Amino acid sequence: MDEKQALDAFAALSQETRLRIVKLLVTAGPDGMAAGAIGEAMDGASSSRMSFHLGHLEQAGLVESRREGRSILYSAAYPALSGLIEFLMRDCCQGHPEVCNPAVASLSACCAPRRDVSHA
Secondary structure: OOHHHHHHHHHHHOOHHHHHHHHHHHHHOOOOEEHHHHHHHOOOOOHHHHHHHHHHHHHOOOEEEEEEOOEEEEEEOHHHHHHHHHHHHOOOOOOOHHHOHHHHHHHHHHHOOOOOHHHO
16 A cells, blocks of 8 residues: 555545544445445434545545345455555564564454454
């Protein structure tokens, strides 16, 4: 990811609804969600409002869409999100990898399987 792409991504994410949509789609996984379900999750936002935000996120490369039957499904663009993190971390260690270890550990922890404590 280059600086222009990173700026476009950050500009898209700087709006509350769009940030919430990306987080929702990351949680939804690679199968994604239908546009209507995203709108419902965003406090019943109108379809025109969702189209605006999803279009903005798609233009920034952070979400992808595909048609399945009569529905349009949206999913997080994981390579772009990873690229954004890589862009931020690219020069973090400057030859001293121990500087980046806390960040790498945090990223690894977020993707580790979670224990279900509700049945403990």
